[in-house]
Amino acid sequence: MRVSNHSLIDFGRRLNTSGFAIPCGPFNVRIYSGIDHVADALHRLYSDFPECNPEDFIDFEIRIDPPSLLRRYLRPQVTLSCDGRQPFKPLPLAQAFPMLEWGLNWVLSSHAHEHLVIHAAVVEREGGALILAADPGSGKSTLCAALVDAGWRLISDELALVNLKSGQISPIARPISLKNRSIDVIRQLNSETVFSSVCRDTAKGDIAHVKPPAASVNALGHFATPKLIVFPKYSANVTLDCSPVGKAHALAELTRHAFNAPLLGPEAFETIARLLDQTSVFRVEYSSFDQVLPEIDRLWRLNA
Numbered sequence: 001m002r003v004s005n006h007s008l009i010d011f012g013r014r015l016n017t018s019g020f021a022i023p024c025g026p027f028n029v030r031i032y033s034g035i036d037h038v039a040d041a042l043h044r045l046y047s048d049f050p051e052c053n054p055e056d057f058i059d060f061e062i063r064i065d066p067p068s069l070l071r072r073y074l075r076p077q078v079t080l081s082c083d084g085r086q087p088f089k090p091l092p093l094a095q096a097f098p099m100l101e102w103g104l105n106w107v108l109s110s111h112a113h114e115h116l117v118i119h120a121a122v123v124e125r126e127g128g129a130l131i132l133a134a135d136p137g138s139g140k141s142t143l144c145a146a147l148v149d150a151g152w153r154l155i156s157d158e159l160a161l162v163n164l165k166s167g168q169i170s171p172i173a174r175p176i177s178l179k180n181r182s183i184d185v186i187r188q189l190n191s192e193t194v195f196s197s198v199c200r201d202t203a204k205g206d207i208a209h210v211k212p213p214a215a216s217v218n219a220l221g222h223f224a225t226p227k228l229i230v231f232p233k234y235s236a237n238v239t240l241d242c243s244p245v246g247k248a249h250a251l252a253e254l255t256r257h258a259f260n261a262p263l264l265g266p267e268a269f270e271t272i273a274r275l276l277d278q279t280s281v282f283r284v285e286y287s288s289f290d291q292v293l294p295e296i297d298r299l300w301r302l303n304a
Contacts, residue, residue: 001051011043021052029062041097041197045209113264124153134233141178147293180206230282
């Protein structure tokens with residue numbers, strides 16, 4: 001059974017009462033919510049996701065709760081809890097779905113310690129993984145969405161989960177988060193791309209989420225082998241600049257982007273070192289998809 005096998009009314013009822021369980025990277029997560037627009041966004045963007053079987057172990061339960069009766073009329077807010085903990089402060093009710101997505105990211109980055117968790121987007125081609133590691137605001141998710149539109153398989157737009165033993169990357173394939181101008185940029189690429197509604201005025205600006213392709217969701221059981229690492233940076237009105245990155249500098253950069261490197265200690269260092277042994281690393285600055293997409297294809301052909 002998939003999410004799409006349930007009508008929106010039935011899905012919303014389940015979400016509000018017994019919850020609805022779906023895979024989230026290496027975990028199974030049961031989500032509860034009585035908020036109509038959360039049910040609508042989940043039903044729309046996760047339609048191809050499989051429902052966990054009744055006998056499957058549920059690792060985490062997440063609740064995204066509507067405001068109290070008083071708060072429904074006076075600055076309504078929403079809260080998120082995970083197994084009874086509240087990792088975030090309450091947010092305006094309109095931000096409930098982005099808050100849920102941030103909560104799922106928090107679950108992965110805080111608990112997936114059988115993996116090195118790197119702040120990076122990942123796409124896959126022919127079994128090989130392209131890792132896009134960058135600081136917020138560098139255009140990482142926008143480039144990830146453009147590559148997926150160009151036919152790459154989505155592994156993740158936010159977190160690279162590198163298995164500590166195998167070195168392979170675990171697929172997540174959740175919706176791609178876009179901010180501000182990037183929303184219209186990706187919308188113009190393909191009129192058939194499915195978006196959530198735009199959530200205005202969050203701490204990160206305007207946010208919308210893009211539905212992952214069905215083929216990426218159907219491949220959740222297929223891991224990817226790292227082949228190429230790119231540190232991308234979007235800058236307006238620049239000439240394309242692509243340069244190789246030395247292993248020592250790449251090690252420092254990936255360590256900085258790894259959420260759980262301090263917790264894993266030497267194991268994180270060893271995992272990153274092995275990752276760099278099997279990949280080529282480049283820094284790419286660009287101002288348009290017309291520049292960067294052919295360049296990434298070129299780098300892939302040369303190095304994968």
